[in-house]
Amino acid sequence: MTTSRRWTLRTERTGYTVRLSPDGPWAELEAWGPHGAEHGPSALDWSHRTHFITPADAAPAEYLPQGLRPFTGADLIASRPGGERGVWWTFDGAVEEPGTLRLAFTDDVLGLRTTLCYATVPGTDVIHRWTELTCTGEEELRLERLDSAAVTVPVTEGARLTYLTGQWSQEFQHTQLDLTRGTFTMGSSQGVPGHAYAPWLAVQDAAAPHDAPAPTYGIALEWAGNWHIAAEAEPGGTVRVRAGRVAHEGAVRLAPGDTLTTPRLACAFSPDGLDGLSRVWHRYERRLAGGRLRRPRKVLYNSWEATGFDVDAASQLELAKAAADIGAELFVVDDGWFTGRADDTGGLGDWSPDPAAFPDGFDRFVDDVRALGLDFGLWIEPEAVSPASRLYAEHPEWVYRIDGRPARRVRNQLLLDLGRTDVQEFVLGTLDELLTGHHISYLKWDMNRPPTERGRPGAGLADHLDLDAEHVRGYLRVLDHLRTAHPDVTVEGCAGGGGRIDHTTLARTDVVWPSDNTAPLDRLAIQYGFLHAHAPHVMSSWVTDARGVFDPRPRSLAFRFVTAMCGVLGIGADLRHWTPDQLAEAAGWISRYKEVRDVVHHGEARLLGTVRDATCGVQYDAEDGHRVVVAAFSTGRLDGAPLVPGRPARLRLRGLDPTATYTDAASSTAYGGAHLLHYGLPLAWSADHDAELVVLTRH
Structure with missing residues (x-):
């Protein structure tokens, strides 16, 4: 127990200073920024003028309940059944250890102990925050709001919020909003983070230039279920952001003696703008991967876009042979491999290979x-069930349903209640049987429908269900089992594309599928947003023949390959219809990718320009600085370029040594580092040349 009233947590490059407020029984943020920012008057100090509000409503509070903070947004709403909806607590001590801090507050009248928890993540500039809520009285408590944490950012002319929006097939769209007054909120009630918003937010001062590095604060909620993030422009020139999970039932019951732990909120800071903040998140996600990142992400071929549900051994082997010939290392059979799966109306839940599709046996x-030199992988949707399946006939009570109400079908399927222990055991047994019974080294876990009528048949009001949290716990339990029982199996996370991508999933999978949209310019925009929040080594990306949905302008095969090489390269096109020239070009790109994927997956990534620019790119710097890989794209008009006088486009690189020389491995052209930083890398675009991968070696 410490008697201090001020604490600083230090990461690699930043500090986060918390103090007990002199105005009341709460903790507040004093400083958050580079080392040393805590020395001097706090930028969050305020004038203490509180007309029509209370000091708690104006303070940069770390966490406050309704009761103490009645007007400008509380982080916790708790009550006894039939009692007042408020908490009035007192400070009950601090426990500080290297890299961690715990601040406790108690309300003995209500019977609630609230502990604010902090922990630095070694080797990163990320701080975890979460809250523990313990019922200390003799009556259960009702928690209507149970946020994880709140952070306060000082601003002068409002806050510039950067967040990721979209819909199915258009996820991770980079979006900005200047918030000068009022409240901005986003979230999901779909039982997963969802396609509409990612649980990620960056905050800058709106007065900062858009194209210059500026102090940038970021948060990411680590939760795979329902969630919300709210940013409020508060009195006195701050923006306060709070985030947490959202109970499906509207409230959570906390029994006497029980403790509820909220999801972690990951908090990050960079002085180098959004691009610098992205590298903080990338380093964090490389740490989440741990030793699994040392295994190369293999070049994948997935048969879905070639065959759909029409899976049979002969056609799949034909595709596998073509994939092996161009250098693929892994072959994945997608939907359609199991009994009863001729289309999307049947089969889900009956996870046994279809003997008609594999007449000589699946093994x-x-x-x-x-034998072609390929690893083998399967697609599976463990949480789904088809009404016509044997599983549903045997266990209709396993699906989400409200008694007396119809069960709506989405994509002709229902959703299993993964919060039930018996459903978890079924899923665990299914996966164990597949992975031990067959030589499978890759598993693509999909989820193609959110819960709609979310009830548990037979449950009554007295059961006090928390279905969303129970489902998340079941999902994470299964993923944890896969990691420990089948450590050599690569796991891909997917939910109709990018519907379930958060740090709890990323900590337990190897790659994720950002979107079902693989069209070139559409995909480039998706990946541009994705890389702001997530690392290249988790971003699975395919080369296909798909036409643009939102931007239908044609692009070359080279453009498709360079786009997919920005993360983990895969191919999904029907190779049986490619020409010999296309196959030869593909083999060349795959060979080049294998030479640079260690830099792409382990290096520092820098986003060069935006997808709204006529030329943009991504720069990857090797850990030792010896190699620089640049993926460059022409997103503008390509017609007329060879017919009129002009100069090459230039893409300014970043972070290079201005005194060093960098040589293009392909052309042997040598550039001074200062030249690449000042003028940029020259790129001569034409209708036949709209993307390039440049590898520079430092001398």
Whole structure:
């Protein structure tokens, strides 16, 4: 127990200073920024003028309940059944250890102990925050709001919020809003983070130039279920952001003696703008990967776009042979491999290979694929069930349903209640049987429908269900089992594309699928937003023949390959219809990718320009600085370029040594580092040349 009233947590490059407020029984933020920012008057100090509000409403509070903070947004709403909806607590001590801090507050009248928890993440500039709520009285408590934490950012002319929006097939769209007054909120009630918003937010001062590095604060909620993030422009020139999970039932019951732990909120800071903040998140996600990142992400071929549900051994082997010939290392059979799956109306839940599709046996088929030098993988949707399946006939009570109400079908399927222990055991047994019974080294976990009528048949009001949290816990339990029981299996996370991407998923999978949209310019925009929040080594990306949905302008095969090489390269096109020239070009790109993927997955990534610019790119710097890989794209008009006088486009690089020389491995052209920083890398675009991968070696 410490008697201090001021604490500083230090990360690699930043400090986060918390103090007990002199105005009341709460903790507040004093400083958050580079080392040393805590020395001097706090930028969050205020004038203490509180007309029509209370000091708690104006303070940069770390966490406050309704009761103490009645007007400008509380982080916790708790009550006894039939009692007042408020908490009035007192400070009950601090426990500080290296890299961690715990601040406790108690309300003995209500019977609630609230502990604010902090922990630095070694090797990163990320701080975890979460809250523990313990019922200390003799009556259960009702928690209507149970946010994880709140952070306060000082601003002069309002806050510039950067966030990621979209819909199915258009996820991770980079979006900005200047908030000068009022409240901005986003979230999901779909049981997953969702396609509409990512649980990620960056905050800058709106007065900062858009194109210059500026202090940038970021948060990411680590939760795979319902969630919300709210940013409020508060009195006195601050913006306060709070985030947490949202109970499906509207409230959570906390029994005497029980403790509820909220999801972690990851908090990050960079002085180098959004691009610098992205590298903070990338380093964090490389740490989440741990030793699994040392295994190269293999070049994948997935058969879905070639065959759909029409899966049979002969056609799959034909595709596998073509994939092996161009250098793929892994072959994944997608939907359609199991009994009853001729289309999307049946089969889900009955996870056994279809004997009609594999007449010589499924293991013989897998052996034939592996004989081509390919690893083998399968797609599966463990949480889904088809009404016509054997599983549903045997266990109709396992699906979400409200008694007396119809069960709506989405994509002709229902959703299993993964919060039930018996459903978890079924999923665990299914996956264990597949992964131990067959030589499978890759598993693509999909989820193609959110919960709609979310009830548990037979449950009564006295059961006090928390279905969203129970489902998340079941989902994470299964993923944790896969990590420990099948550590050599690569796991891909997918939910109709990018519907379930958060740090709890990323900590337990190896790659994720950002979107079902693989069209070139559409995908480039998706990946531009994605890389602001997530690392290249988790971003699975395919080369396909898909036409643009939102931007239908044609782009070359090279453009598609360079786009996919910005993360983890895969191919999803029907190679049986590619020409010999296309196959030869593909083999060349795959060979080049294998030479640079260590830099892409382990290096520092820098976003060069935006997808709204005529030329943009991504720069990857090797850990030792010896190699620089640049993926460059022409997103503008390509017609007329060879017919009129002009100069090459230039893409300014960043972070290079201005005194060093960098040589293009392909052309042997040497550039001074200062030249690349000042003028940029020259790129001569034309209708036949709209993307390039440049590898520079430092001398």
